[in-house]
Amino acid sequence: MLPPGQQLAAPHKWPTVGERAPALGPEPWSLTLEGCVESVCCWTIDQLRAIPQVERVEDIHCVTRWSKLAVPFRGLSLAHLLAEARPLPTARFVSLVARSDRGHSTSLPLQDALELDTLLALEAYGQPLAVEHGGPLRVVVPHRYFYKSLKWLARIELLADDRLGYWEREAGYHNNADPWFEQRFIASRLSRAEVARLIAGRDFSHRELLGIEAAGHDLQQLNARGAQLRNADFRHCNLARARFDGANLSNARLQGANLSKASLYGADVEGVDFSGADLRGADLRRVSLLGATFVGESSAASLSSTDAAAGAGAQLDASTRIDSSAIEQLTPLQADYVRQTLQRR
Numbered sequence: 001m002l003p004p005g006q007q008l009a010a011p012h013k014w015p016t017v018g019e020r021a022p023a024l025g026p027e028p029w030s031l032t033l034e035g036c037v038e039s040v041c042c043w044t045i046d047q048l049r050a051i052p053q054v055e056r057v058e059d060i061h062c063v064t065r066w067s068k069l070a071v072p073f074r075g076l077s078l079a080h081l082l083a084e085a086r087p088l089p090t091a092r093f094v095s096l097v098a099r100s101d102r103g104h105s106t107s108l109p110l111q112d113a114l115e116l117d118t119l120l121a122l123e124a125y126g127q128p129l130a131v132e133h134g135g136p137l138r139v140v141v142p143h144r145y146f147y148k149s150l151k152w153l154a155r156i157e158l159l160a161d162d163r164l165g166y167w168e169r170e171a172g173y174h175n176n177a178d179p180w181f182e183q184r185f186i187a188s189r190l191s192r193a194e195v196a197r198l199i200a201g202r203d204f205s206h207r208e209l210l211g212i213e214a215a216g217h218d219l220q221q222l223n224a225r226g227a228q229l230r231n232a233d234f235r236h237c238n239l240a241r242a243r244f245d246g247a248n249l250s251n252a253r254l255q256g257a258n259l260s261k262a263s264l265y266g267a268d269v270e271g272v273d274f275s276g277a278d279l280r281g282a283d284l285r286r287v288s289l290l291g292a293t294f295v296g297e298s299s300a301a302s303l304s305s306t307d308a309a310a311g312a313g314a315q316l317d318a319s320t321r322i323d324s325s326a327i328e329q330l331t332p333l334q335a336d337y338v339r340q341t342l343q344r345r
């Protein structure tokens with residue numbers, strides 16, 4: 001079963017999301033458990049391997065809308081390590097801190113972390129975890145978007161009060177992250193008056209406008225270069241000739257938008273829904289398309305591509321510019337649809 005708004009990644013593909021390698025640090029790798037505990041603990045990877053290992057098959061759901069089912073992990077249970085450190089009654093949250101150049105972390109209520117059977121994985125698919133997937137040690141939090149599953153775990157800190165993680169703080173990702181309730185982003189903090197002023201001025205460039213609700217507006221030639229527009233709602237907007245160069249449009253809703261001759265050059269469009277959008281003459285070079293949708297998965301499966309274009313599918317043709325490497329990031333259905341429609345004149 002897939003949570004709402006998710007699509008299966010291509011089989012045998014495991015996308016790398018976020019940081020691709022840990023920061024340099026002392027070897028051998030060690031894990032520290034501290035904060036509200038009776039005894040601070042520290043383990044090397046070899047010591048962790050000597051603790052009884054558990055095997056778990058878990059589904060991965062990335063907030064950028066790709067999922068990967070039944071991934072076999074092996075490692076140790078967080079509960080087992082916590083028992084060794086003996087949490088104090090004041091411990092209510094667990095902060096998971098990576099060995100990371102940007103101080104990457106995430107957090108969970110302690111009770112959730114335990115009830116969800118959080119795993120500290122050393123292996124996936126019977127092999128030591130690859131570095132880009134968090135090796136030698138990553139967190140796997142079942143039933144939460146995968147941003148709660150921290151790569152390169154170096155420190156666990158038990159806290160009395162929550163400390164927001166990197167994505168939760170910097171990107172407005174929802175702190176609870178339950179995919180079954182689509183807890184992807186916190187709501188926009190923009191007031192209606194601010195939104196109205198921005199829409200009238202058509203200048204969003206380099207602004208932080210997470211989750212802006214602009215559906216249905218005339219934003220022809222909008223300047224949105226370098227803007228932070230994660231989860232923005234641009235459904236059915238007139239965005240002809242708009243400039244989104246270098247903008248972050250991750251998970252934005254662009255269904256039915258007119259994006260003819262718009263530039264999305266170098267933009268982050270992971271998880272964007274372009275169903276029914278007009279992308280003729282649009283520039284989508286140098287974009288990341290992980291989890292993007294151009295045609296509803298059900299209509300792509302049931303209609304011939306011509307019918308799909310007339311209905312729910314995005315309008316692309318030979319004048320739409322997309323790198324073939326970006327098309328390969330799409331699910332097989334989406335990639336087929338894009339390749340076919342790009343040949344139209």
Ligand SMILES: Nc1nc2c(c(=O)[nH]1)N[C@H]1C(S)=C(S)[C@@H](COP(=O)(O)O)O[C@H]1N2
Nearest residue numbers: 016017018019098104133146147149150151
């Ligand atoms: N240290 C660290 N952990 C991280 C991230 C990151 O950028 N840095 N990204 C998170 C996100 S958003 C996802 S979807 C998963 C991606 O894991 P993968 O690259 O193994 O697919 O790792 C999560 N853990």
Ligand SMILES: [Mo]
Nearest residue numbers: 017062063147
């Ligand atoms: Mo993610």
